[in-house]
Amino acid sequence: MPKVLISDAMDPKAAQIFRERGVEVDEITGKTPDELIAIIGDYDGLAIRSSTKVTKAILAAATNLKVIGRAGIGVDNVDIPAASAQGVVVMNTPFGNSITTAEHAIALMFALARQLPEADASTQAGKWEKNRFMGVELTSKTLGLIGAGNIGSIVADRALGLKMKVVAFDPFLSPERALELGIEKVELDELLARADFITLHTPLTDQTRNILSAEALAKTKQGVRIINCARGGLIDEAALKAGLDSGHIGGAALDVFVQEPAKESPLFGTPNFVSTPHLGASTSEAQVNVAIQVAEQMADYLMSGGVTNALNVPSLSAEEAPRLKPYMALAEKLGSLVGQLTHGAIGRISIHSEGAAAELNQKPMVSAVLAGFLRTQTDTVNMVNAPLLAKERGIEVREVRTEREGDYHTLLRVSVKTDAGERSVAGTLFGPSDAVGAAPRLVELFGIKVEADLAGHMLYVVNEDAPGFIGRLGSLLGEQGVNIGTFHLGRRSAGGEAVLLLSVDEPVTAELLGKVRALAGVRTAMGLSF
Numbered sequence: 001m002p003k004v005l006i007s008d009a010m011d012p013k014a015a016q017i018f019r020e021r022g023v024e025v026d027e028i029t030g031k032t033p034d035e036l037i038a039i040i041g042d043y044d045g046l047a048i049r050s051s052t053k054v055t056k057a058i059l060a061a062a063t064n065l066k067v068i069g070r071a072g073i074g075v076d077n078v079d080i081p082a083a084s085a086q087g088v089v090v091m092n093t094p095f096g097n098s099i100t101t102a103e104h105a106i107a108l109m110f111a112l113a114r115q116l117p118e119a120d121a122s123t124q125a126g127k128w129e130k131n132r133f134m135g136v137e138l139t140s141k142t143l144g145l146i147g148a149g150n151i152g153s154i155v156a157d158r159a160l161g162l163k164m165k166v167v168a169f170d171p172f173l174s175p176e177r178a179l180e181l182g183i184e185k186v187e188l189d190e191l192l193a194r195a196d197f198i199t200l201h202t203p204l205t206d207q208t209r210n211i212l213s214a215e216a217l218a219k220t221k222q223g224v225r226i227i228n229c230a231r232g233g234l235i236d237e238a239a240l241k242a243g244l245d246s247g248h249i250g251g252a253a254l255d256v257f258v259q260e261p262a263k264e265s266p267l268f269g270t271p272n273f274v275s276t277p278h279l280g281a282s283t284s285e286a287q288v289n290v291a292i293q294v295a296e297q298m299a300d301y302l303m304s305g306g307v308t309n310a311l312n313v314p315s316l317s318a319e320e321a322p323r324l325k326p327y328m329a330l331a332e333k334l335g336s337l338v339g340q341l342t343h344g345a346i347g348r349i350s351i352h353s354e355g356a357a358a359e360l361n362q363k364p365m366v367s368a369v370l371a372g373f374l375r376t377q378t379d380t381v382n383m384v385n386a387p388l389l390a391k392e393r394g395i396e397v398r399e400v401r402t403e404r405e406g407d408y409h410t411l412l413r414v415s416v417k418t419d420a421g422e423r424s425v426a427g428t429l430f431g432p433s434d435a436v437g438a439a440p441r442l443v444e445l446f447g448i449k450v451e452a453d454l455a456g457h458m459l460y461v462v463n464e465d466a467p468g469f470i471g472r473l474g475s476l477l478g479e480q481g482v483n484i485g486t487f488h489l490g491r492r493s494a495g496g497e498a499v500l501l502l503s504v505d506e507p508v509t510a511e512l513l514g515k516v517r518a519l520a521g522v523r524t525a526m527g528l529s530f
């Protein structure tokens with residue numbers, strides 16, 4: 001039974017769903033990195049929010065880990081390249097807390113417009129300072145949106161409802177989408193010059209880090225009010241403090257900080273500064289949503305191989321997974337076969353699906369071919385890191401589909417291009433037509449028709465097609481005490497090149513290969529394993 005660790009506070013629904021789905025679950029929160037390193041080796045899955053930092057060191061200790069599930073959106077607390085290199089799937093729940101976070105941004109905008117936190121503190125201190133707290137209306141003001149994705153577009157919708165004008169800077173926002181949202185797409189400098197309020201809704205990336213730098217803040221309108229419910233690091237906090245102190249910035253509200261938890265900050269105590277402790281996603285509705293979603297996604301993956309909302313591997317629904325399973329087995333075997341039979345640098349791998357195979361999700365099959373191929377070179381490859389490793393090795397990967405059926409109802413062909421030219425192998429599935437339960441079968445090897453199961457240990461021989469050869473080989477194997485399980489034969493033309501694929505009970509030894517190669521008519525002989 002797979003085992004999951006929930007290492008951050010999460011709605012109890014998550015643990016309930018894991019158990020209902022047959023996944024064992026431990027909830028152990030508040031561990032230090034070293035304490036986590038000591039226990040993580042026991043788990044197949046790790047469910048987190050933002051507190052657990054999944055570093056390289058933690059991943060190195062996570063020898064059984066298959067999936068990390070983030071109950072939320074931002075995954076900047078996970079070392080995704082390290083997870084991918086280790087073959088660990090990283091998933092998030094992209095929509096479960098968007099409304100809640102957008103509402104928090106709107107709440108903070110109101111808090112700034114009417115100085116609510118300071119007015120509250122003053123009133124409860126018995127001061128009744130009616131003249132001190134003069135606010136501004138939101139109606140007709142311009143809201144500058146940096147990032148108009150899921151959360152940004154909900155903020156825009158709410159702001160339009162408040163009769164604000166919304167301008168947005170987002171290089172990936174299409175003009176059609178801007179029109180649909182009823183907002184104006186602008187460049188960053190124009191947004192800075194026009195906005196009365198600025199709200200940030202981008203991930204923290206190399207491009208967005210310090211997007212509100214000292215220089216950018218200097219371009220903002222006098223009295224601008226700034227809200228950040230996305231990530232610390234998007235705003236230069238020292239420059240923000242200087243802008244608030246000088247009065248150029250009329251107010252700032254931060255839910256997120258460069259250093260979290262933010263137990264101290266030069267910004268604390270600054271007039272017109274409002275803060276919350278990364279509460280953007282903290283509503284009961286959002287927490288139930290993300291807990292249910294993360295547990296369902298992780299359980300799907302651990303129990304049936306379904307992949308949803310993964311950031312480092314193509315999606316594969318739990319319904320698709322059983323249909324694709326035999327194809328992935330076929331793809332992996334074909335990849336492994338070409339990997340074992342090909343020597344020298346590979347420039348390109350092409351994966352061509354024909355007939356029924358072409359109607360399926362190709363990405364998992366491509367990953368399986370690459371994993372099978374690369375496993376002949378490295379032990380640390382799997383479906384998750386195979387595309388990455390192929391890229392690192394400079395292998396171009398091509399995907400071709402032909403929906404029309406050829407000789408077979410369904411076919412996968414894997415071709416590799418090396419300095420010596422391009423060669424291909426092809427396989428099909430035998431068995432039920434919906435593929436569930438069907439068995440992989442090799443049908444073509446380097447242009448020669450041959451029918452073989454690729455399983456266990458095999459002897460591969462290329463020889464000249466001449467009378468007596470099979471007898472000589474059979475006698476040799478008998479003398480060497482090698483038991484033949486299955487025997488498959490194919491030839492390019494009568495008297496031309498022939499291939500033999502024999503399944504044998506034990507791995508083919510170097511000594512046996514030497515003797516086979518010494519037989520008259522043998523061009524190549526190799527041992528294969530699947």
Ligand SMILES: NC(=O)C1=CN([C@@H]2O[C@H](COP(=O)(O)OP(=O)(O)OC[C@H]3O[C@@H](n4cnc5c(N)ncnc54)[C@H](O)[C@@H]3O)[C@@H](O)[C@H]2O)C=CC1
Pocket residue numbers: 072073074094097098101146147148149150151152169170171172173201202203204205207208229230231255256278279280281282
């Ligand atoms: N405070 C909190 O508790 C929460 C914070 N978040 C944060 O909010 C962020 C946004 O979430 P979503 O809207 O769901 O993400 P999203 O991926 O739907 O939207 C992000 C938008 O940022 C845009 N973007 C990317 N690079 C940009 C750049 N250089 N300049 C301008 N725009 C750029 C993208 O095109 C995209 O439209 C998350 O990455 C997460 O860090 C999310 C949930 C809760």
Ligand SMILES: O=C(O)CCC(=O)C(=O)O
Pocket residue numbers: 049050071072073074075097278280281282
């Ligand atoms: O889990 C949380 O409280 C934080 C949510 C968040 O920052 C996110 O989903 O990106």
